[in-house]
Structure formats: C-alpha cells, structure tokens
Amino acid sequence: SQTIHQWPATLVQPVGSPLSLECTVEGTSNPNLYWYRQAAGRGLQLLFYSVGIGQISSEVPQNLSASRPQDRQFILSSKKLLLSDSGFYLCAWSRGGSRETQYFGPGTRLLVL
C-alpha cells in the first residue's frame, strides 16, 4: 500500500529565516506530487505540482519554491519567511498518468513569528 510522509509535523520560525519542508511517498512509482496551503478555517490552495523529477509547475507566485530531487520526494522551500507564510502545508500525491484521486499527507503546521 502507499503511504505519504511529511516532516516536520510542526515548525515555528522567525520572520526572514529559511524554510524546508519535506514530503516523501512510498509504495508507488512516478507519482504526481502536490503542495497545498491551508489557512486557518479556509479551504486548500494549490501551490505547486510536479509530474516528474525536476518538473515543477507553480500555481501561485509567491515567496515559496518547490523542488523534486527524487521520484518520490517533494520539497517546499523559502529563502526568507514572511508572517503571511504561516499556515498548514499539505503534500499530496496521485498516480502517475492520473490527475484525479489525490491523497494527502498528515501536514506541517508552520507558524512564522
């Protein structure tokens, strides 16, 4: 069966500090990978998606970037965090070749102070 991991689970960072959130998927090959952000009490906003190693598509221009160094690894980064970057970050995957049925990870709660 497939599993998706995210770490860290929670993170408190000062404004202006860098960020690196990691997501890995097990049990599948060549998945599509996604990064979402969920603001408090709000729906999910797609930030980035990737259909393969090194292939990143950005949905929302902002302070964040994403990378996919390995087939089942997806990283969300920032060089300098803003207060507005606080939120719940969710990684998701779907089967390669399918855009449907996205499965979410447990999420990382980020608080920027």
Next chain:
Amino acid sequence: GENVEQHPSTLSVQEGDSAVIKCTYSDSASNYFPWYKQELGKGPQLIIDIRSNVGEKKDQRIAVTLNKTAKHFSLHITETQPEDSAVYFCAAGLMDSSYKLIFGSGTRLLVRP
C-alpha cells in the same frame, strides 16, 4: 477561473439524523468532484468522488449527487455518528487537462450524541 462555493459553513445535527452539504461550481467544463473529510490537525482524507458522467454515487452511509445543469453537487451522510464530526471539503476540477482541484471553504459538521 473555476470557483467553488460550499454551504453551510457549520452544521450541527443529532446523532442518527442526516446531514447534507452543498457545493456549486462555476466552470461547466469541470468533470471531477471529490469530497474530503478532515479531522483536527490531520490531512484531508478522500471519502467519495464522482465524475461528470454519473449523477449519483453511494458508499454505505455516504452518497454524492451531481446536477451538471445547475452546476451543483451535494454530500449526503445518513445515520450520522459522533465520529462523523469533522470538516468536510468539496472540490472540482477539469481533470482532462489540468492538475488543479479547486476546493470549497469547508463545512464543520458536529454530530451531537
């Protein structure tokens, strides 16, 4: 672009009663409509989905209906139980050509014992 509106934002029902959550979408080309359940502090879990070539789909106590003409779809939960308490999100997407799911703002369901 696609916009998804979800109602109500909060819903309180007595255990054993039914709960209905409604969503409307703006892009008539959308063809995939998943529903997710999110428990506190966790990632969303897919509970049911429907494609535009189907009007209704059931899975035990959960059902989803789709009205393409009116561009709305609904989640029906029968015989509610306290463990159904969570935030529910609808989403819509044009999965033939896009990787992007547009999410509603969520419904907080409380099932009173």
